[in-house]
Amino acid sequence: MDAVHIGGGGHGGGREPTAQTGSLPPGDLRNALIEAAPELARQGGPEAVVLRAATRQAGVVPNAAYRHFADRDALLHAVSQTAMAQVARTMETTQPTGRSPGPGGRPHPAGGPGGAGLYY
Template sequence: MTTNGPSAEKHPAQRRRPRGAVREGLVAAGVEMARTGGPDAVVLREATRIVGVVPNAAYRHFADRDELLAEVCLAAMRELAGRMAAGVARVEGERGDPVAARLRLYAIGVAYLEFAREQPGLFATAFSLPQQHGYDMPGTEPGPPRTPLGQLRAALDELVDAGVLDEGRRDGIEYPIWSAVHGLAVLAGQGPLRDLPAPAREHLENLTMAFLDHGIGSVDQPAE
């Protein structure tokens, strides 16, 4: 016998969800679509289908698909930042130790390249809306730097404190370093180097990081 009264169980798509849960679900769905297909795969209607809400429900949270994509960009950047932070955390050594400082910069670059290699869809998505996406992620909680750019800057500041990088060369040096690592990630991911076998790609990654480390400067300072 079918029950039509108020006690009847609703279909999952008909159950009322907390407002925040719907928004978070749509973003999570967008992240998974981006993970498998890049930014072009992020579709608002498909996100509502995955979450199990009617299509119009999405417009209570996002004006259009670009607003959802902007949130997915931010989530992808946070995942990249998390990988970088984890790599830095694995390096032993006190702040100010020249060897540890260099290894932390190396860990940042390696994590960046690994993310681009292992998560090409999210990597492409993270940089797909530069006009809407603040790479410094304002509004994050205080404490250690949590953004990719913030972590790179912190590593370079430590290199100055450790006497590896001359303070006079510090201003703005994060941008050529970022450009070199990001450029290799793009060339090897979707550019002319995309068909390189894994050992050759790993060799190029090591060469790039060694080149940057050499360019930072020597631990040994010239005698006065």
């Protein structure tokens, strides 16, 4: 096997197997399984996200997933945690001032809630 390709919504890429084992480097399998899950869902719906399919997409034997996830629910939990972290990072970069928007998405006058001024 020359490379393992992971579908991750356009930001993935190939992962090179190690020379000794022909598998992913240590620590990469967990991330590869998390990246495989959304692609599986896009291809076959939520029911398609199963450990066996994720390991197949990652190019490893099915039992390898159980070193990282007890079951499908544990994989789905990790996927949701990863997605929420990505959303948080996106929100942090979109709100550079650190202030929340006022009503209707407009900035709060006078710098924030409780500040002097009127909403417009």
